[in-house]
Amino acid sequence: MRTVIATRSFAGEIGLEVGGQYTSYVPWTGDRIITTLVVTEPGELDARPFVFPIVGSVPYKGFFDRSLAEDQAENFRDQGFDVCLTPITAYSTLGFFDDPVSAPMLRASQGRLVETLLHEFVHATFFVESEPGFNEGAALFIGQEASVLFFVEVPEKAHRRRQEVQDARLLAQFLLEFQRQIQALYAEADDPAERGRRRAVAEQAVRTQLAELPFSAYDGKKLAASLKLNDACLALRGTYTEDLPLFERALAGHQNDLKAFIAAVRTAAESEEARESLFDPSRSDPDR
DSSP: OHHHHHHHHHHHHTTOOOTTTTOSEEOOOSSOSEEEEEEEOTTOOSBOOEEETTTEEESOEEESSHHHHHHHHHHHHHTTOEEEEEEESOOOOTTSSOOOEEHHHHTSOHHHHHHHHHHHHHHHHOOOTTOHHHHHHHHHHHHHHHHHHHTTTSHHHHHHHHHHHHHHHHHHHHHHHHHHHHHHHHHHOOSHHHHHHHHHHHHHHHHHHHTTSOOSSSOHHHHHHHOOOSHHHHHHHHHHHTTHHHHHHHHHHTTTOHHHHHHHHHHHTTOHHHHHHHTOGGGGOTTO
């Protein structure tokens, strides 16, 4: 738990709210706390929204009961929808309650654990109703960048973490391009059978390309064999990663000062106008 305690302290130093988050432990069995369900309609890559109080419209639904998630997924499949079920080792109640550290979280590598904790602290710090792309993109990006900075005094660990983050972003960009390719394919092919045939060919080709990507920390061949690349899983990945280049540019616009950037993102969460300002390309202009 020393890594958890150190991460809590670090999160507070860079401007994230920690409160009583992750000060208790739950010896949860299995590989997950939650199973998330994402659903897409045939021929579409936009997730079917689920609507909840407080959080508004989001492209996923989480279940503590794995069997219930699988039952609902099967019901959607029977209706012709595409589905993605994903194991999640941590969750956030957005600061309303003190979320616990779980056994599945602690089974991750140290770098991944630090990133996960920081990701969840972001959610506890700010949350914009019905803006999942902003919320998840900010949490992912800040979690990644902050996890590198966390290890700054141990250069070999910081270097390894940066390699993992770079690989994650390379993979994200690659899969976003594949998602756009599939969207274009669906726009061209109206016949479901032809659409399915062409999609299968495209997926096989992208798996071959994925195996050859120049990763530093990831194993491309293992990813090519194991990643779920169906429409619903691509939709889920897009929610988290589509805005990463915008956040990267915004960080550069704040001279790569992560604490100042986090303060700016917190302000951006307060209004649509502030979010537009955060992503203004002129902020990254060195002559500005």
